[in-house]
Amino acid sequence: xxxxxxxxxxxxxxxxxxxxxxxxxxxxxxxxxxxxxxxxxxxxxxxxxxxxxxxxxxxxxxxxxxxxxxxxxxxxxxxxxxxxxxxxxxx
Amino acid sequence: xxxxxxxxxxxxxxxxxxxxxxxxxxxxxxxxxxxxxxxxxxxxxxxxxxxxxxxxxxxxxxxxxxxxxxxxxxxxxxxxxxxxxxxxxxxxxxxxxxxxxxxxxxxxxxxxxxxxxxxxxxxxxxxxxxxxxxxxxxxxxxxxxxxxxxxxxxxxxxxxxxxxxxxxxxxxxxxxxxxxxxxxxxxxxxxxxxxxxxxxxxxxxxxxxxxxxxxxxxxxxxxxxxxxxxxxxxxxxxxxxxxxxxxxxxxxxxxxxxxxxxxxxxxxxxxxxxxxxxxxxxxxxxxxxxxxxxxxxxxxxxxxxxxxxxxxxxxxxxxxxxxxxxxxxxxxxxxxxxxxxxxxxxxxxxxxxxxxxxxxxxxxxxxxxxxxxxxxxxxxxxxxxxxxxxxxxxxxxxxxxxxxxxxxxxxxxxxxxxxxxxxxxxxxxxxxxxxxxxxxxxxxxxxxxxxxxxxxxxxxxxxxxxxxxxxxxxxxxxxxxxxxxxxxxxxxxxxxxxxxxxxxxxxxxxxxxxxxxxxxxxx
Numbered sequence: 001x002x003x004x005x006x007x008x009x010x011x012x013x014x015x016x017x018x019x020x021x022x023x024x025x026x027x028x029x030x031x032x033x034x035x036x037x038x039x040x041x042x043x044x045x046x047x048x049x050x051x052x053x054x055x056x057x058x059x060x061x062x063x064x065x066x067x068x069x070x071x072x073x074x075x076x077x078x079x080x081x082x083x084x085x086x087x088x089x090x091x
Numbered sequence: 092x093x094x095x096x097x098x099x100x101x102x103x104x105x106x107x108x109x110x111x112x113x114x115x116x117x118x119x120x121x122x123x124x125x126x127x128x129x130x131x132x133x134x135x136x137x138x139x140x141x142x143x144x145x146x147x148x149x150x151x152x153x154x155x156x157x158x159x160x161x162x163x164x165x166x167x168x169x170x171x172x173x174x175x176x177x178x179x180x181x182x183x184x185x186x187x188x189x190x191x192x193x194x195x196x197x198x199x200x201x202x203x204x205x206x207x208x209x210x211x212x213x214x215x216x217x218x219x220x221x222x223x224x225x226x227x228x229x230x231x232x233x234x235x236x237x238x239x240x241x242x243x244x245x246x247x248x249x250x251x252x253x254x255x256x257x258x259x260x261x262x263x264x265x266x267x268x269x270x271x272x273x274x275x276x277x278x279x280x281x282x283x284x285x286x287x288x289x290x291x292x293x294x295x296x297x298x299x300x301x302x303x304x305x306x307x308x309x310x311x312x313x314x315x316x317x318x319x320x321x322x323x324x325x326x327x328x329x330x331x332x333x334x335x336x337x338x339x340x341x342x343x344x345x346x347x348x349x350x351x352x353x354x355x356x357x358x359x360x361x362x363x364x365x366x367x368x369x370x371x372x373x374x375x376x377x378x379x380x381x382x383x384x385x386x387x388x389x390x391x392x393x394x395x396x397x398x399x400x401x402x403x404x405x406x407x408x409x410x411x412x413x414x415x416x417x418x419x420x421x422x423x424x425x426x427x428x429x430x431x432x433x434x435x436x437x438x439x440x441x442x443x444x445x446x447x448x449x450x451x452x453x454x455x456x457x458x459x460x461x462x463x464x465x466x467x468x469x470x471x472x473x474x475x476x477x478x479x480x481x482x483x484x485x486x487x488x489x490x491x492x493x494x495x496x497x498x499x500x501x502x503x504x505x506x507x508x509x510x511x512x513x514x515x516x517x518x519x520x521x522x523x524x525x526x527x528x529x530x531x532x533x534x535x536x537x538x539x540x541x542x543x544x545x546x547x548x549x550x551x552x553x554x555x556x557x558x559x560x561x562x563x564x565x566x567x568x569x570x571x572x573x574x575x576x577x578x579x580x581x582x583x584x585x586x587x588x589x590x591x592x593x594x595x596x597x598x599x600x601x602x603x604x605x606x607x608x609x610x611x612x613x614x
Contacts, residue, residue, distance in 0.1 A: 017569070019576070020569075020572035020573045020574075020575060020576035020584060021573075021576035021577065023569065023572075023573045023576075024573035024574070024576050024577055034329060039329075040177075040329070040581060041328055041329050041330070041331075041352075041355060042351055042355075042518055042549075042550075042581070043581070044329055044330060044355075045351070045354065045355050045358070045549070048358065058359060058360055059360060060360045061331070061332050061335075061358075061360050061361050061362035061365075062332075062362070064330040064331070064332055065330075066329065066330075069329075
């Protein structure tokens with residue numbers, strides 16, 4: 001659980017820093033970054049690059065889904081599950 | 092004879108009435124359907140008071156309505172002014188006031204955003220709205236769909252000539268607010284013919300339009316398709332795979348993009364490599380150099396597709412392209428002149444440069460624009476008489492001094508070196524540093540600001556701002572960034588703001604931009 005919170009915190013911090021509109025509007029974890037116009041296609045690329053570097057994972061094309069990237073919460077849950085999956089797959 | 096932009100569509104409707112012309116999501120229009128929608132809206136615009144060379148602004152998402160509006164404004168005798176769907180109200184206000192826009196075509200959602208700025212734009216008499224709206228504005232409002240039901244009263248008689256202004260594309264320079272580059276119908280039609288020629292575009296092509304029509308290369312996707320009778324498919328995307336899906340589903344044969352889009356498509360794990368796209372005949376890159384490693388990945392993923400690297404600036408529409416067979420030999424070249432165009436490299440003394448000698452790219456040909464709307468002095472700086480006129484020229488032709496430094500190798504191939512001024516290019520958009528500085532300095536706690544572009548592999552330039560707080564004031568860079576986010580579209584927002592005690596100045600007291608760039612390790 002603690003790891004999941006750390007993941008969420010890192011993602012929230014990144015989104016607030018990279019997408020100033022999210023900070024200005026005090027976007028909560030459950031607000032759609034896509035519908036609010038905060039993240040566009042290049043924003044997705046920035047998030048992907050950040051996540052891959054920060055968490056040492058590779059995101060596959062079939063994981064590039066609106067539902068995974070829609071909110072800070074959905075992104076955190078997706079990344080957390082992916083890390084867990086990678087860890088257990090390696091084990 | 093197709094001498095006005097909308098003539099090309101009319102001809103396609105005669106040649107291929109039932110052929111698919113335009114696709115957006117599940118809507119498909121034939122050339123006959125499209126031409127009749129355009130004729131109806133053109134009549135509606137004329138009835139609403141549009142006269143020859145009146146400016147008609149189009150502020151819509153990529154959609155069938157957006158395409159119909161562009162051709163209808165042309166057919167009504169007006170000048171279309173396509174505006175990027177992501178612009179904010181203040182930027183729309185600037186464009187509308189600057190070009191004295193008479194009619195604005197927008198949608199209900201955007202009209203709501205524009206309510207606050209409408210009082211600043213007295214020239215707008217009529218607003219045509221796509222979709223239902225209960226927003227009340229103090230102008231004549233007409234429903235787009237009601238205008239589409241207008242019946243064209245009599246056979247159309249064009250009074251315009253090809254030298255008439257056809258479109259204004261707003262783009263930024265190195266200073267101030269965006270300027271409107273004026274394109275004549277002759278420019279638009281020549282641009283379509285030239286690009287169709289070197290990309291061999293025919294009625295067998297199906298072109299995917301991803302780039303916005305407010306951007307010259309984006310608009311060219313539309314003008315070439317409807318000149319040659321190709322099908323144009325419109326799409327917007329968040330994920331690269333959405334592009335790949337539509338390339339496959341719609342059997343797309345041609346795709347134009349900017350470097351940031353190719354970087355998305357070349358991501359590791361991208362579906363592009365795993366998806367056979369035998370129909371995709373060509374891709375074109377513009378709006379900045381494509382990274383060599385991205386190009387390599389694209390070529391591996393698309394073994395039967397020909398990549399064309401292109402270079403152009405809005406003031407001259409398109410200038411050069413690198414033929415695909417030269418890619419292996421000179422992957423960093425911007426190529427040679429497009430057909431029917433002469434490209435010169437001229438040094439500071441006004442002489443032609445020798446091989447590999449850096450100089451300014453000068454463009455001579457039928458796509459040289461009419462200059463900047465309302466800025467004759469600036470126009471005269473950029474559009475000048477041909478430096479080496481041909482014997483027998485009664486009137487010396489105007490050529491475009493691009494402001495881009497290039498060099499030409501011994502075989503005549505060109506290489507981009509950099510800008511002569513401080514202009515920034517961020518994800519394909521031209522950005523003026525002063526425009527961002529002015530917005531930043533609206534904050535009363537700031538004394539001054541300076542903005543530079545730092546080369547970035549994906550974005551072209553990454554924007555960095557340096558700010559100085561006013562006496563006794565303190566400023567936080569993250570708060571300033573948050574303010575920027577509400578005042579400017581994403582491509583203009585600095586990636587970084589650094590608070591400094593003072594800005595480096597030249598002896599005349601101006602901000603020393605080269606010193607700021609050198610401080611960031613950029614020459």
